[in-house]
Amino acid sequence: MDEESQAEFTVIDLPSSGGAQITDVMANVQRWAAQVGLPIDDKLAELEEEIDIDGTKGSFVNLVGPESTNPRQAMLAAMVVREEKVWFFKLFGAAALVERETENFRKFVDSVKFK
Numbered sequence: 428m429d430e431e432s433q434a435e436f437t438v439i440d441l442p443s444s445g446g447a448q449i450t451d452v453m454a455n456v457q458r459w460a461a462q463v464g465l466p467i468d469d470k471l472a473e474l475e476e477e478i479d480i481d482g483t484k485g486s487f488v489n490l491v492g493p494e495s496t497n498p499r500q501a502m503l504a505a506m507v508v509r510e511e512k513v514w515f516f517k518l519f520g521a522a523a524l525v526e527r528e529t530e531n532f533r534k535f536v537d538s539v540k541f542k
Contacts, residue, residue: 432521432524433520433521433524434518434519434520434521434524434525434528435517435518435519435520436517436518436532437515437516437517437519438514438515438516439514439515439517440512440513440514440515441512441513441515442511442512442513443508443510443511443512443513444511445513449513450508450513452475452486452506453471453472453475455504455506455515456471456472456474456475456486456488456490456504457471459488459490459502459504459517460490462500462502462519463490463491463492463496463500463501463502463519463522464492464493464496464500465490465491465492465493474488474489474490475487475488476488478505478536480505480507480509480514480536480537480539481507481509481539481540481541483507483508483509483541484507485505485506485507485508486505486506486507487503487504487505487533487536488502488503488504488505489501489502489503489529490502490503490504491522491525491526492522498521498522499521499522499523500519500520500521500522500525501519501520501521501522501525501526502517502518502519502525503517503518503519503525503528503529503532503533504516504517504518505517505536509541514539516532516535516536516539518532
């Protein structure tokens with residue numbers, strides 16, 4: 428496989444007691460935007476969408492790097508603070524592949540149930 432047909436899906440839980448930067452949505456969005464080559468600016472706040480993950484308010488972003496980057500990268504990310512943990516769901520990789528998998532990613536996040 429070449430770089431233009433690869434993406435990585437991850438689910439990570441971290442202790443919410445790890446500090447404000449772990450639970451701060453915009454701090455995470457800024458870090459993720461840098462990973463796909465987007466400028467860090469005030470417009471990033473407009474990219475955040477509120478979602479429901481198993482009855483808890485969470486955040487979702489769809490970040491697509493500039494067309495001028497090679498390879499062009501994208502990331503779908505959702506995060507939710509649930510009890511003592513922050514859960515991150517991410518799909519990162521080739522922009523065309525990530526964009527094609529957006530609906531499947533959303534369906535997966537919608538299906539998440541915490542015990």
